[in-house]
Amino acid sequence: xxxYKRLLAMAIVATVFISVFAFGxxxxxxxxxxxxxxxxxxxxxxxxxxxxxxGSSGPEVPWKVDFTFSEEGRGTIMYFYLSGPWYExxxxxxxxxxGTGCKYFAxxxxxxxxxxxxxxxxxxxxxxxxxxxAGYWDEETDKHKFSY
Numbered sequence: 001x002x003x004y005k006r007l008l009a010m011a012i013v014a015t016v017f018i019s020v021f022a023f024g025x026x027x028x029x030x031x032x033x034x035x036x037x038x039x040x041x042x043x044x045x046x047x048x049x050x051x052x053x054x055g056s057s058g059p060e061v062p063w064k065v066d067f068t069f070s071e072e073g074r075g076t077i078m079y080f081y082l083s084g085p086w087y088e089x090x091x092x093x094x095x096x097x098x099g100t101g102c103k104y105f106a107x108x109x110x111x112x113x114x115x116x117x118x119x120x121x122x123x124x125x126x127x128x129x130x131x132x133x134a135g136y137w138d139e140e141t142d143k144h145k146f147s148y
Contacts, residue, residue, distance in 0.1 A: 036050075040132075049117050054113070061141065062106060077096070078121065081093045
């Protein structure tokens, strides 16, 4: 009888130990620099990059954008967000200034196990010109502090 009590106690301890580590693990991606070159239409319309697969990562695993070039000029501001199937928005829209380096943002919880693209929106209401914008992005990065 003593043997079975010890066996049961060890099984409980093992179950708790495995549960703590299994639920506490987060699968981060690696930092990739996926280049983008997108023509963004004027009048606050959007352009889209090629899609990349985002795995089972939740909002704690950020996506990133490094806005390096704009035909509109240095210091240009554009709006960026992740776009899922059928152009569904799967992250908040973030304002990014050209030339300010990598910015890291949270995706929505729904942005799991799907192809996502980078949506880029022109910030000018009255400007009907099209601009080529370029840089690097990644749909699923390593652990980073979020940019605001």
